Amino acid sequence: MTNLWHRLEPLLPQVSKPARYIGGEHGMQTPVHGPGIVSWLLTYPDTYEIGLPNQGLQILYEILNERPDAAAERAYAPWVDLEAQMRAEGLPLFSVDTHRPAALFDVIAFNLSAELTYTNVLNCIDLAGVPVHSRLRHEADPLIGAGGHCTYNPEPLADFVDFVVLGDGEEAVGDITEVLRDWKTSGRAGGRSGVLRALARVPGVYVPSMYEPVYDRGRLAAMEPRHPDVPAVVEKRTVADLAEWPYPKRQLVPLTEVVHDRLNVEVFRGCTRGCRFCQAGMITRPVRERPAEQVRTMVSEGLRRTGYDEVALTSLSTADFSGIEQVVASTVDDSGCGQVSVSLPSLRVDAFTVGIAAQIQRARRTGLTFAPEAGSWRMRQVINKLITEDDLYAAVESAYSQGWRRMKLYFLTGLPTETDEDTLGIAELARNCVALGRGHVRSPSVTVSVGGFVPKPFTPFQWFGQNTTVELRRKIGLLRDGVRRARGVQLKWHDAAASLAEGLASRGDRRLGGVIEHVWRHGGTFQEWSEHFDLQRWQAAADACGIDIDSWVHRHRTFDEVLPWDHLSAGLHKDFLWQDWRDALDEVGLEDCRWTPCYDCGACTGYGVEHVVASAVPPAGGSQGTGVDLSRGAEIPVRLLERPLVGAAR
Amino acid sequence: MTGTRIRVRFAKHGKVRFTSHRDVARIWERSLRRAAVPVVYSAGFSPRPKIAFGLALPTGYSSDAEYLDAEVDPAWAAGIDNERLVGALTASLPTGMTTLAAAEIASGEPSLQHAVTSCTWRIDAAGADATEASEAVSRAMDAGELLVQRERKGRLTIDDIRPAVHAVEVQANITDGVRLIAELATQPRAVRPAELLASLRPPPGGRAAGERFVPVPPSLLRACRLHQWITTDAGERREPLAVSELGERREPPAVSEASVVGAGVGP
Structure with a gap:
């Protein structure tokens, strides 16, 4: 059964805003699936109204569907009323494009834009009929991937995702598709662990199960690669020139109201x-x-x-x-x-x-x-x-x-x-x-x-x-x-309580996975929505997992402390x-390096990329970060060969 | 600028029937722009395209008789061929929405909201028995009053809808239930198909008194608006834009009606 529409349709009159489950947007694609084709279900772990406009997801949707060896569809988290109906009827998570069951895809890839959606990620994996723990998945289960800004600390989700992409996805999704295509056509040689090992060698791809956390007296001491061919540090991907990626070319126009419409x-x-x-x-x-x-x-x-x-x-x-x-x-x-x-x-x-x-x-x-x-x-x-x-x-x-x-x-x-x-x-x-x-x-x-x-x-x-x-x-x-x-x-x-949960997930290490699972298993989905957020649930989960919220959230870290994202x-x-942090405490500002000399933060030099800006001077008006009135000239005086002391300039 | 008024009749079937009345308005605004139809904008702080929609169709129901009036650039309207416009509009609409007819109307023509007096509905009541349904309909049509409970601005009221039920015909020609063809008035307040079904009672001595004769909740019945009617001062009935009059061939629904199971009771 590859189209669930006839089972979904009778549920829709009974739920709020049914139009968010029908697909049919202007620009929607209905790709063909087949043995030589790697199928991606690009999933936003919040409602359709929030997720549909996401540009990252739409860009990858087009880039993948342009490839002859890939097919991409989209899914969004069903609202609680439909979820209850789906669970009662045994209806799994589906794509909105062709209402295809999520578990039939090769990859379910989540966009992680906010920490409070993590419990929804688990819920979506579960609704797909896939084990939420990556170690319990079988060869035929889809690979669970993630991308987006939150993946710069993916450790809280490390037990649940198979791979994570750091940085710009435009090129990385193609590389991943090729690895998966070759694996599929080889008859899945090496099994699930084989393909994960191959993915770990793709630049920008982090495979959490290939790393072993080492703890010392309750603190993270190291993240050690389990194999010699797994990189000790995973570097992000950076697209050098945006002009080569004019996407989305066919932005989706929804049939119902969404944010940023x-x-x-x-x-x-x-x-x-x-x-x-x-x-x-x-x-x-x-x-x-x-x-x-x-x-x-x-x-x-x-x-x-x-x-x-x-x-x-x-x-x-x-x-x-x-x-x-x-x-x-x-x-x-x-x-x-x-x-x-x-x-x-x-x-x-x-x-x-x-x-x-x-x-x-x-x-x-x-x-x-x-x-x-x-x-x-x-x-x-x-x-x-x-x-x-x-x-x-x-x-x-x-x-x-x-x-x-x-x-x-x-x-x-x-x-x-x-x-x-x-x-x-x-x-x-x-x-x-x-x-x-x-x-x-x-x-x-x-x-x-x-x-x-x-x-x-x-x-x-x-x-x-x-x-x-x-x-x-x-x-x-x-x-x-x-x-x-x-x-x-x-x-x-x-809500300050929501900030606490966000802070916990933002800088937590792998042990936070237990808290997220606990919150999810106790009904804590849609935590971005104030009517569904309850700090008590997070506190109970932290207690159950033996995690001291105060130490994880409110404690100042020191320079020598191993951070969960150091690898x-x-x-x-x-x-x-660290120097910038010291400067902050000294109330010292730092000017924009796009128009002034380089501070060697590492982002350009490390990857051999440069700023691409059409104008050598900043736009007219205001002080442009100098604290000096530049409304007439629009040019920042380039007088800064050393670290500038903007505070002192005033 | 005062534009030339054009009236468009369209159908709504399949998945897209789960969009709301407001959604459909937005869909039309964008479809008209995609089809490069120069709709006139209102003046003021926040200019809006001048498009007026008729009676709201409850979310989940399908229709062969939806309407809108749009004001367009008169110079453009003078050079447009109705048949080609119908094709261009359908091409820019989402799957399931089809333009059936389009024509210029007189500037003095009353708005759809004011002019339309009744609608013909096709209502499929799954699980209902044809004999029971015929008896229930006969009793209802003979009754002095048909009371239904309604909610208006958060308050429950009991209304008599009998004067608004012009005609009901029972057809026993669907596989798992009964098909009704009903003409229901839209003024002073439109009667919805779900309200008609709620007012039909089982035969005396049959099921418990007060129970609906249709054994499904009203949210599960499927309905399709077949016609909207304007009653003229002379007592004649006409459609705001008849498909046949304009010689347009009605396109079959883009999505098979056979798969249609549910329909909501609307906002």
Whole structure:
């Protein structure tokens, strides 16, 4: 039975939002399966609405389906109501493309974008009818793979996944397909362990079962390869030139509502602003811009093909893209596309100008979000988000002057060295922004969104002991008091309890697998959803596994401590990260290396790749991370042959 | 800009019938853009394409008689061939949605929401007995009132739907149940096929009083809207856009109806 639709169909009238299980999107593919073809089930371990827009998954979907030796379909975690029905009826996890049972695929590959989806990964494996423990799987079972940002510490899932891909997947999925194709055509020579051994030799592929953790007095002491041909350190994969990968070419257009429901065009990958809390910026170096002409082509063809009337130019900091104003202008001017609005989902305030504001509001004003991240200049030097208050006010004023009445500001709390003064600075910034707005529009408003900081692997803050939930809640309480009488300021915050579970999974070692399994077996799925999250369940699981949450989450690490991801590499030298951590504690900022001399973090030099940027100078406006007013010239003075002391420059 | 109004009739069958009324609106906006139909946008802070949809089809039901009115660029409309437009629209729609007819309508033509007075439904009640069903329908049509419990804005009400049930015909021609062809009024409030079935009672002395004669929950019945009707002031009945009048050949549903089992009761 290779099509489960006739069994699924009678269940759909009884569940919420049944359209998320029917497939049929514009751009969907229905690939042919066969003996010489490696079949991939690309699975997002959260709901369809969250997972469908994921660009990484869509890119690999197209690249694999273009190969004659591969077939790729998609699956998403069924919501709890359908899951209950599926379990009652014995219906397994299925692809939405051809409603093929998950267990018939050669590979079930998960996108790991958030730690709190880990219990859903186990649930999806189980719903597929595959043993959740990799050691219990048989030769005929699919291989369970994973990719995405969380795989830079895959140890919490090490017992459940067969292989993990570090870094860009565009080339790696082809290499893996070839290994699996040869293995299948050889009659599965060497069995399951044989193919895993072969996969461990593919650059960028980590096979957890090929490594033995060694513990010393309750602490991880080493991760030792079990075989001589297994690399001692697995290096990430990096695509050198984004221009060679103009994907997705046929972005999926869903039939029902999803998040980020618009055309998404990635304008560059990587970021070297060097924000110390930001894992994405650290692990995706160097900066690789897509040529502006290719961006324009992807936008205009994408709009025509999909029928969308909104396009997002995506990256970690889109205002840094060389020539961003011209690209936005040409997008809005392309009369063949009708009324098109442009959104720039990730904006640095020091690179946001009246020019950009004027361009993006010509068709329809999209939401505007800025991320100052911290409330004081001191705190922003610690985290290396080197934007001044003037940068923020200039950006906010640009937006208000162009007619925006509301905007969102993102902040973190629980940062290293944070004082109550720093925290309360958030409220003051928000009040001042609203006051600026009163000069331009009626009843301006600012929504302040505050998240509890969770330290991530391969960042300078990986050694930092996370704030306790009590401390995070106290700080949020301070802020609530701080904005209570501030008209026009709305405060939103993330649940501190969820930050604790996220912190546990973020830096845990292999022993955390027991906790994740325990939470899952006690009904803890969809942990990203506040209505399903319960910290009690995590605490009970940690107790059952003998894990001291305090020591795993809140303890500061030392330089000599073995970290659970030390046998993996994002290219960054550990001593570079450590020096950056010391600089953070000294309140010393570090400028963007895309336009200034190299600090030898290791990401370029280690892999023989370089920044790909069209402009030798940063975009106009603001201070560009220097703390100096650059609004006239747009050129950072290259005076920095040694480690710059931005703090001292002020 | 005031555009030329065109009315489109379309069908919805197969997997895509699990999309909601709002989903269908979004699907049409994008399909019209993919087909390069120059729909007129509203003015104001957040311009929207001027497309008006008729009565909502409950999620899970299929249909041969869905409608929309769109305002398009008059210069473009003057040069368009209806038959080619029908083909172009179907090509840009997802599998399961088919354009059946398209034609310009007068600018003064009342909106679909206001004009449509009743719908003809094909309702398949799996597991029902034909004789029992015929008796239940006869009794219902002879009854002075047909009371059903409804929820309106979170409050339960008891409504008499008898005046809204214009006709019900029982056909015993499906393998595992009974097929009803029913004409149900849409005003002042549309009667849903599930509500009609809920109002039909088993014969006296048969099963327990109050029990539905259909032994399946209403969420499991399948229904297809066959027609929407406009009753003119002269008392005549016409369709907002008749397929036959325009000489369009109706395409068979893209997905076989034989596989269709379930249908929801809607939002």
